[in-house]
Each structure stands twice: as C-alpha cells, then as structure tokens.
Amino acid sequence: MRILVTGAMGMLGTDVVAECLRRGHKVIALGRAELDITSGSAVKEALKVHHPEVVINCAAYTNVDGAEENRNLAMAVNALGVRNLALACRAVDAALVHMSTDYVFDGSKSGPCRIYDHRNPINAYGESKYLGECFIETVGGRYFIVRTSWLFGHKGPNFVETMLRLAQAGQSMTVVTDQRGCPTYTVDLAAALLDLIETQAYAIYHITNRGATTWYEFAKAIFDFTGLKVNLSPTDSNQYKRPARRPANSVLDPFPLEETIGYLLPPWQEALKRYLALKGYQTA
Ligand SMILES: NC(=O)c1ccc[n+]([C@@H]2O[C@H](COP(=O)([O-])OP(=O)(O)OC[C@H]3O[C@@H](n4cnc5c(N)ncnc54)[C@H](OP(=O)(O)O)[C@@H]3O)[C@@H](O)[C@H]2O)c1
Numbered sequence: 001m002r003i004l005v006t007g008a009m010g011m012l013g014t015d016v017v018a019e020c021l022r023r024g025h026k027v028i029a030l031g032r033a034e035l036d037i038t039s040g041s042a043v044k045e046a047l048k049v050h051h052p053e054v055v056i057n058c059a060a061y062t063n064v065d066g067a068e069e070n071r072n073l074a075m076a077v078n079a080l081g082v083r084n085l086a087l088a089c090r091a092v093d094a095a096l097v098h099m100s101t102d103y104v105f106d107g108s109k110s111g112p113c114r115i116y117d118h119r120n121p122i123n124a125y126g127e128s129k130y131l132g133e134c135f136i137e138t139v140g141g142r143y144f145i146v147r148t149s150w151l152f153g154h155k156g157p158n159f160v161e162t163m164l165r166l167a168q169a170g171q172s173m174t175v176v177t178d179q180r181g182c183p184t185y186t187v188d189l190a191a192a193l194l195d196l197i198e199t200q201a202y203a204i205y206h207i208t209n210r211g212a213t214t215w216y217e218f219a220k221a222i223f224d225f226t227g228l229k230v231n232l233s234p235t236d237s238n239q240y241k242r243p244a245r246r247p248a249n250s251v252l253d254p255f256p257l258e259e260t261i262g263y264l265l266p267p268w269q270e271a272l273k274r275y276l277a278l279k280g281y282q283t284a
Contacts, residue, residue: 007059011156037081082132107247153186182208185271
C-alpha cells in the first residue's frame with residue numbers, strides 16, 4: 001500500500017512509519033517541515049502529488065495545558081488541519097486514519113467509555129480534538145477515527161520519561177490518584193493500527209493497551225519495575241492544579257476492536273516492561 005503519514009517525526013508517527021516499513025508498505029513520511037496540515041492548499045497538493053491509498057494523521061497540537069492559552073493554534077491543527085486532510089482524502093479517494101483521544105470525554109462516567117458514548121470535552125485540547133472528529137464525520141469518505149490514551153513511546157516526552165528523569169535527579173514526587181486511564185505503548189498501537197487498516201472496516205475505534213490504572217499506580221509500576229528508589233506520594237487533582245482540567249475516568253472500552261482485528265493489545269504492565277527493557281532497564 002502507499003501510505004502517507006503526517007506528523008511523522010512525532011512520538012506515535014515515528015513508530016507508525018517504522019511499522020509501515022516493516023510490513024513492506026511504500027511510506028511517504030512527512031513531518032511538520034514537509035507538510036503543515038494547517039495549510040489547506042499544501043495538504044491538497046501533497047495528496048495530489050503522492051496519491052496515497054491511506055493517510056495516517058499523527059500530526060496534532062498535543063500540549064494539553066498549552067491549549068488553554070493557545071486555543072486558536074490547537075483548533076487550527078486539531079480541527080481545521082484535520083478538516084483539510086479529510087477534504088483532500090475525499091478528493092483523491094484515500095482512506096483517512098485519524099488519531100483522536102480519550103479527552104473527548106468528560107470523565108464523569110463510572111465505567112469505561114464506549115465508542116458511541118456522548119462526547120463532552122472539558123478542556124481546550126479535548127474541544128479541538130472533538131471538532132476534528134466532527135469535521136471528519138461531516139466530510140465523510142472512508143475513515144477510521146482511532147481514540148487512544150496515555151501514550152508512551154521512545155520518541156517523545158511522556159509520563160514514563162518524566163518519572164525516570166525526576167527519579168534519577170533524586171526528586172520527591174507527588175502523583176494524582178483520582179484520574180484513571182489506559183497507558184498505551186506506541187509500538188503496540190502502531191501494529192494494531194496497521195492491522196485495522198487492512199480490515200477496511202471503517203468506523204470509530206478505541207485502541208489502548210489492556211487494563212486501566214491511575215497516574216499514581218502507573219508511576220509506582222515504573223519504579224517497581226526498574227527498582228528505582230523514589231519518594232513517591234499520592235495527591236489529587238484539587239491539590240495538584242494544572243491549567244487544563246483532566247477527565248477523572250477516561251478508560252476506553254475497546255469494543256469492537258477484538259471483533260475486528262482478532263485480538264486486544266497486551267496489558268499495559270507488559271508493554272511498560274518491554275519499553276523499559278529497550279531502554280536498558282532490567283525489569284523485575
Ligand atoms: N500523547 C498522548 O498521550 C496521546 C493521548 C491520546 C491521543 N493522542 C493523540 O495521538 C496522536 C499522536 O500523538 P503524539 O503523542 O505522537 O504527539 P507528538 O509527539 O506531539 O507528535 C505530534 C506531531 O505533530 C506535529 N505537528 C504539530 N503541528 C503540526 C502541523 N500544523 N502540521 C503538521 N504536523 C504538526 C508535531 O511537530 P512539532 O513537534 O514540530 O510541533 C509532532 O511531530 C495525536 O493525534 C494525539 O492527539 C496522544
């Protein structure tokens with residue numbers, strides 16, 4: 001297949017490109033310097049020139065707190081940029097695979113969020129991603145909207161890296177216990193995305209590693225697995241204020257992922273161990 005990847009230098013984009021190459025696809029990997037998705041004409045031109053069968057959009061404005069102040073930029077990339085891609089895909093009859101987020105939900109549900117649950121974002125980043133989903137649905141064509149959550153991968157700043165860095169600096173840490181979600185390894189996500197594309201079963205999906213946890217328990221697992229000794233204490237969102245509110249429960253229900261690709265992703269603990277092992281940690 002000819003697959004064009006946007007945001008190809010980002011944390012997920014890097015692993016998506018690697019997975020495409022591993023499977024022998026022809027990949028057009030475009031970072032922001034090669035294709036800024038906020039330019040409708042540039043997006044149109046790129047798709048006309050490269051004529052991909054599939055476009056995987058890994059480009060996004062991902063600074064959740066920054067989006068509160070830079071709402072216009074978040075909207076330009078995550079909503080209007082996505083509309084540019086949807087329109088251009090429709091024009092060349094390419095399928096669009098778009099990455100979305102658990103933050104389209106408000107977090108008030110007690111159980112896992114289903115693909116068809118009501119979207120009600122509670123921060124500017126979530127609003128911009130929500131609008132991106134809406135634009136794709138309105139433009140139509142062949143698309144996958146794939147929501148994921150709590151990503152960690154080798155190319156990016158992420159929670160695991162932050163925890164390791166602070167631990168190595170000998171800093172004490174307080175981490176919240178009142179936000180639940182599904183940590184997800186970008187390598188596992190990339191493989192599942194490619195399997196999903198092959199089914200051509202266009203729809204909305206939730207793809208995360210299996211199992212749910214809190215940020216506090218996630219941090220504890222990182223230190224348990226690596227044996228790093230840290231002073232870790234629990235806190236909650238009222239005490240640990242951030243510019244953007246976070247959903248309390250953004251656990252994503254995977255139905256109908258297994259029914260579509262034939263499997264669920266490995267548990268997040270197993271994925272975390274593989275990630276740490278590749279970084280040279282002997283995990284317990
Ligand atoms: N990280 C998470 O925990 C998480 C959770 C749920 C969903 N997601 C979604 O998963 C996807 C991938 O996330 P990620 O963590 O891999 O993000 P990331 O590492 O921040 O990568 C995003 C990439 O998009 C690029 N980009 C930004 N603005 C652009 C523009 N106007 N045109 C083209 N490229 C642009 C960035 O380039 P620069 O670095 O040059 O700005 C960056 O390389 C996103 O859709 C995100 O919303 C992420």
